[in-house]
Amino acid sequence: MFEVFRITLKGIFRDRVFHGILVAAVLLPLVPSVSQLSMRQVTELSITLSLSLISFILLLLSVFLGGTSLWKDIDRRYTFSVLSLPISRTRFLLGRFLGLAAFLLLAALVLGVVACVVVSITAGNYPPDRPVVWGNVFAAIVFDALKYILLVAAAVALSTVSTSFFLPVFGTIATMLVGSASQQVYEYVQSPAGEKLTPLLRQCANALYYVLPNFSAFDLKVNAIYGVPLSGQGTLLTVLYFAVYVAMLLLVATVLFSRREMK
Amino acid sequence: MNAIEIAGLSKTYTGKKWTRVDALKNLSLEVAQGEIFGFLGPNGAGKSTTIKTLLGLIRPSSGSARLMGEDIGTAAARKHVGYLPENPAFYDYLNAEEYLLFVGRSFGMPEGLLGQRCAEVLQRLQLWDARKRPMRSYSKGMVQRVGIAQVLIHDPEVYILDEPMSGLDPVGRALVKEIMTELKQRGKCVFFSTHIVSDVESVCDRVGIITKGELRSVERVEAVLERGVVGYQLTLKDREGSRELYVPREQLTTTVGELAVQGVEITLLEPRRKSLEDFFLEIVTGTAV
């Protein structure tokens, strides 16, 4: 498993897609100058911009690396040579996933450090009303990374059944959209306006709410930008949700992948 | 214990719109340790299907098989095997050395031994100079050589090779044959598929001929060649000088007797045989050649 983990990381670092996405990171140092466009909340804006950019880069990485990793193995017939080694398919899949997850965490960490430098430069030039709560900025980035790791788990699960890159890539993007919207839809359904919907529709929406991923809890931007204290219980629940959801996705993925024939 | 034991293996592919292909029908076969077995058959005969099933890449529709006593489809069975896929593809962002190390570690080889074996096989397959270049830049034959190298690196008991000679130059083919013979001498089992009859003739102990998913014949190569003798070319020498004479197989004994009586010396006796190729064509086309 560790060997698969290792070559997964090696593969990502040598991947052209990764190099391409890396280019987006050069925008980060531009954040201070762009932030000056805001008259009053320069530091707040720099945090917002940095976090959004990091989130966007992580999204690209998880869709294009996570969504294509396993598909490429199958499409380019690497699976014949690799799955005939004495590595079980479960271990292979877990090695792949852990490699991708570790890479996302690493990328988030590196980008996070750059962002902190950028934000502290801005804060030095334009002292904010409230001091920046670095712990919250850090937490926001880590939870963002967790969100994308969950997304990669979904991408891997989709890859195990798909024969083209279409399902994993667009399925991952769809998962992202659904995951970001599910909380709002749920709240709408629960609201007085939602009362007008047919009961069947409301039940469906409720059922889907518990099945589909929900990314809203991973969003700690507000806490980072305005220094709102984090709720300990809330973050703990989010971590728990993450662990359970990822475990279920991987369980499904390993079952499907073990049954798959390499024709 | 036989190295490879296949019992009643069948495989039916179900494609789109419920199309069904019976790629393999009730195949039973045993290959011993220390034996080179040639798996011969025309395109689409079911050779690769058999091999992929042995490696657990596809599931048999029915039947079972064991590798060194372990049921196929388990990591334990694959632990004994070096497998070369047909038209192999390896992670092209790695170089040959990195890939071989990856394979060796997957087999749990200790690092010291692995480094040493890695250098040996790279040199043996003439990949030493290219070992640090990503495999993306390799030619077809070089990739095939990596395929042979990754089969050898962990020194397994069983070698399952799907068209090992494909894409290799004559020197490479000779090298592969030499390697196979060496493995046999060290008591290893080599099972390889091919559609080139002469490859079988020169290295194999036994040959199995498969067409349309059915195993038609399993024979000792020597026996086929012996049985295939149709006559003899004699070179004779007497007072008038030397001359040649063709004698049909069944008349050899009487002819030799007569020649002895006449005081003619036989300087050379060469068998004239139907080749393995003829034998193969006979089975595949179903008619005598």
Ligand SMILES: Nc1ncnc2c1ncn2[C@@H]1O[C@H](COP(=O)(O)OP(=O)(O)OP(=O)(O)O)[C@@H](O)[C@H]1O
């Ligand atoms: N994935 C698949 N789906 C459907 N049919 C398949 C599939 N793979 C192989 N077949 C069919 O199974 C039969 C045997 O194929 P196989 O690849 O085992 O042949 P082969 O003996 O290896 O041929 P070759 O010498 O060309 O490599 C063929 O009729 C082929 O069309």
Ligand SMILES: [Mg+2]
């Ligand atoms: Mg084949």
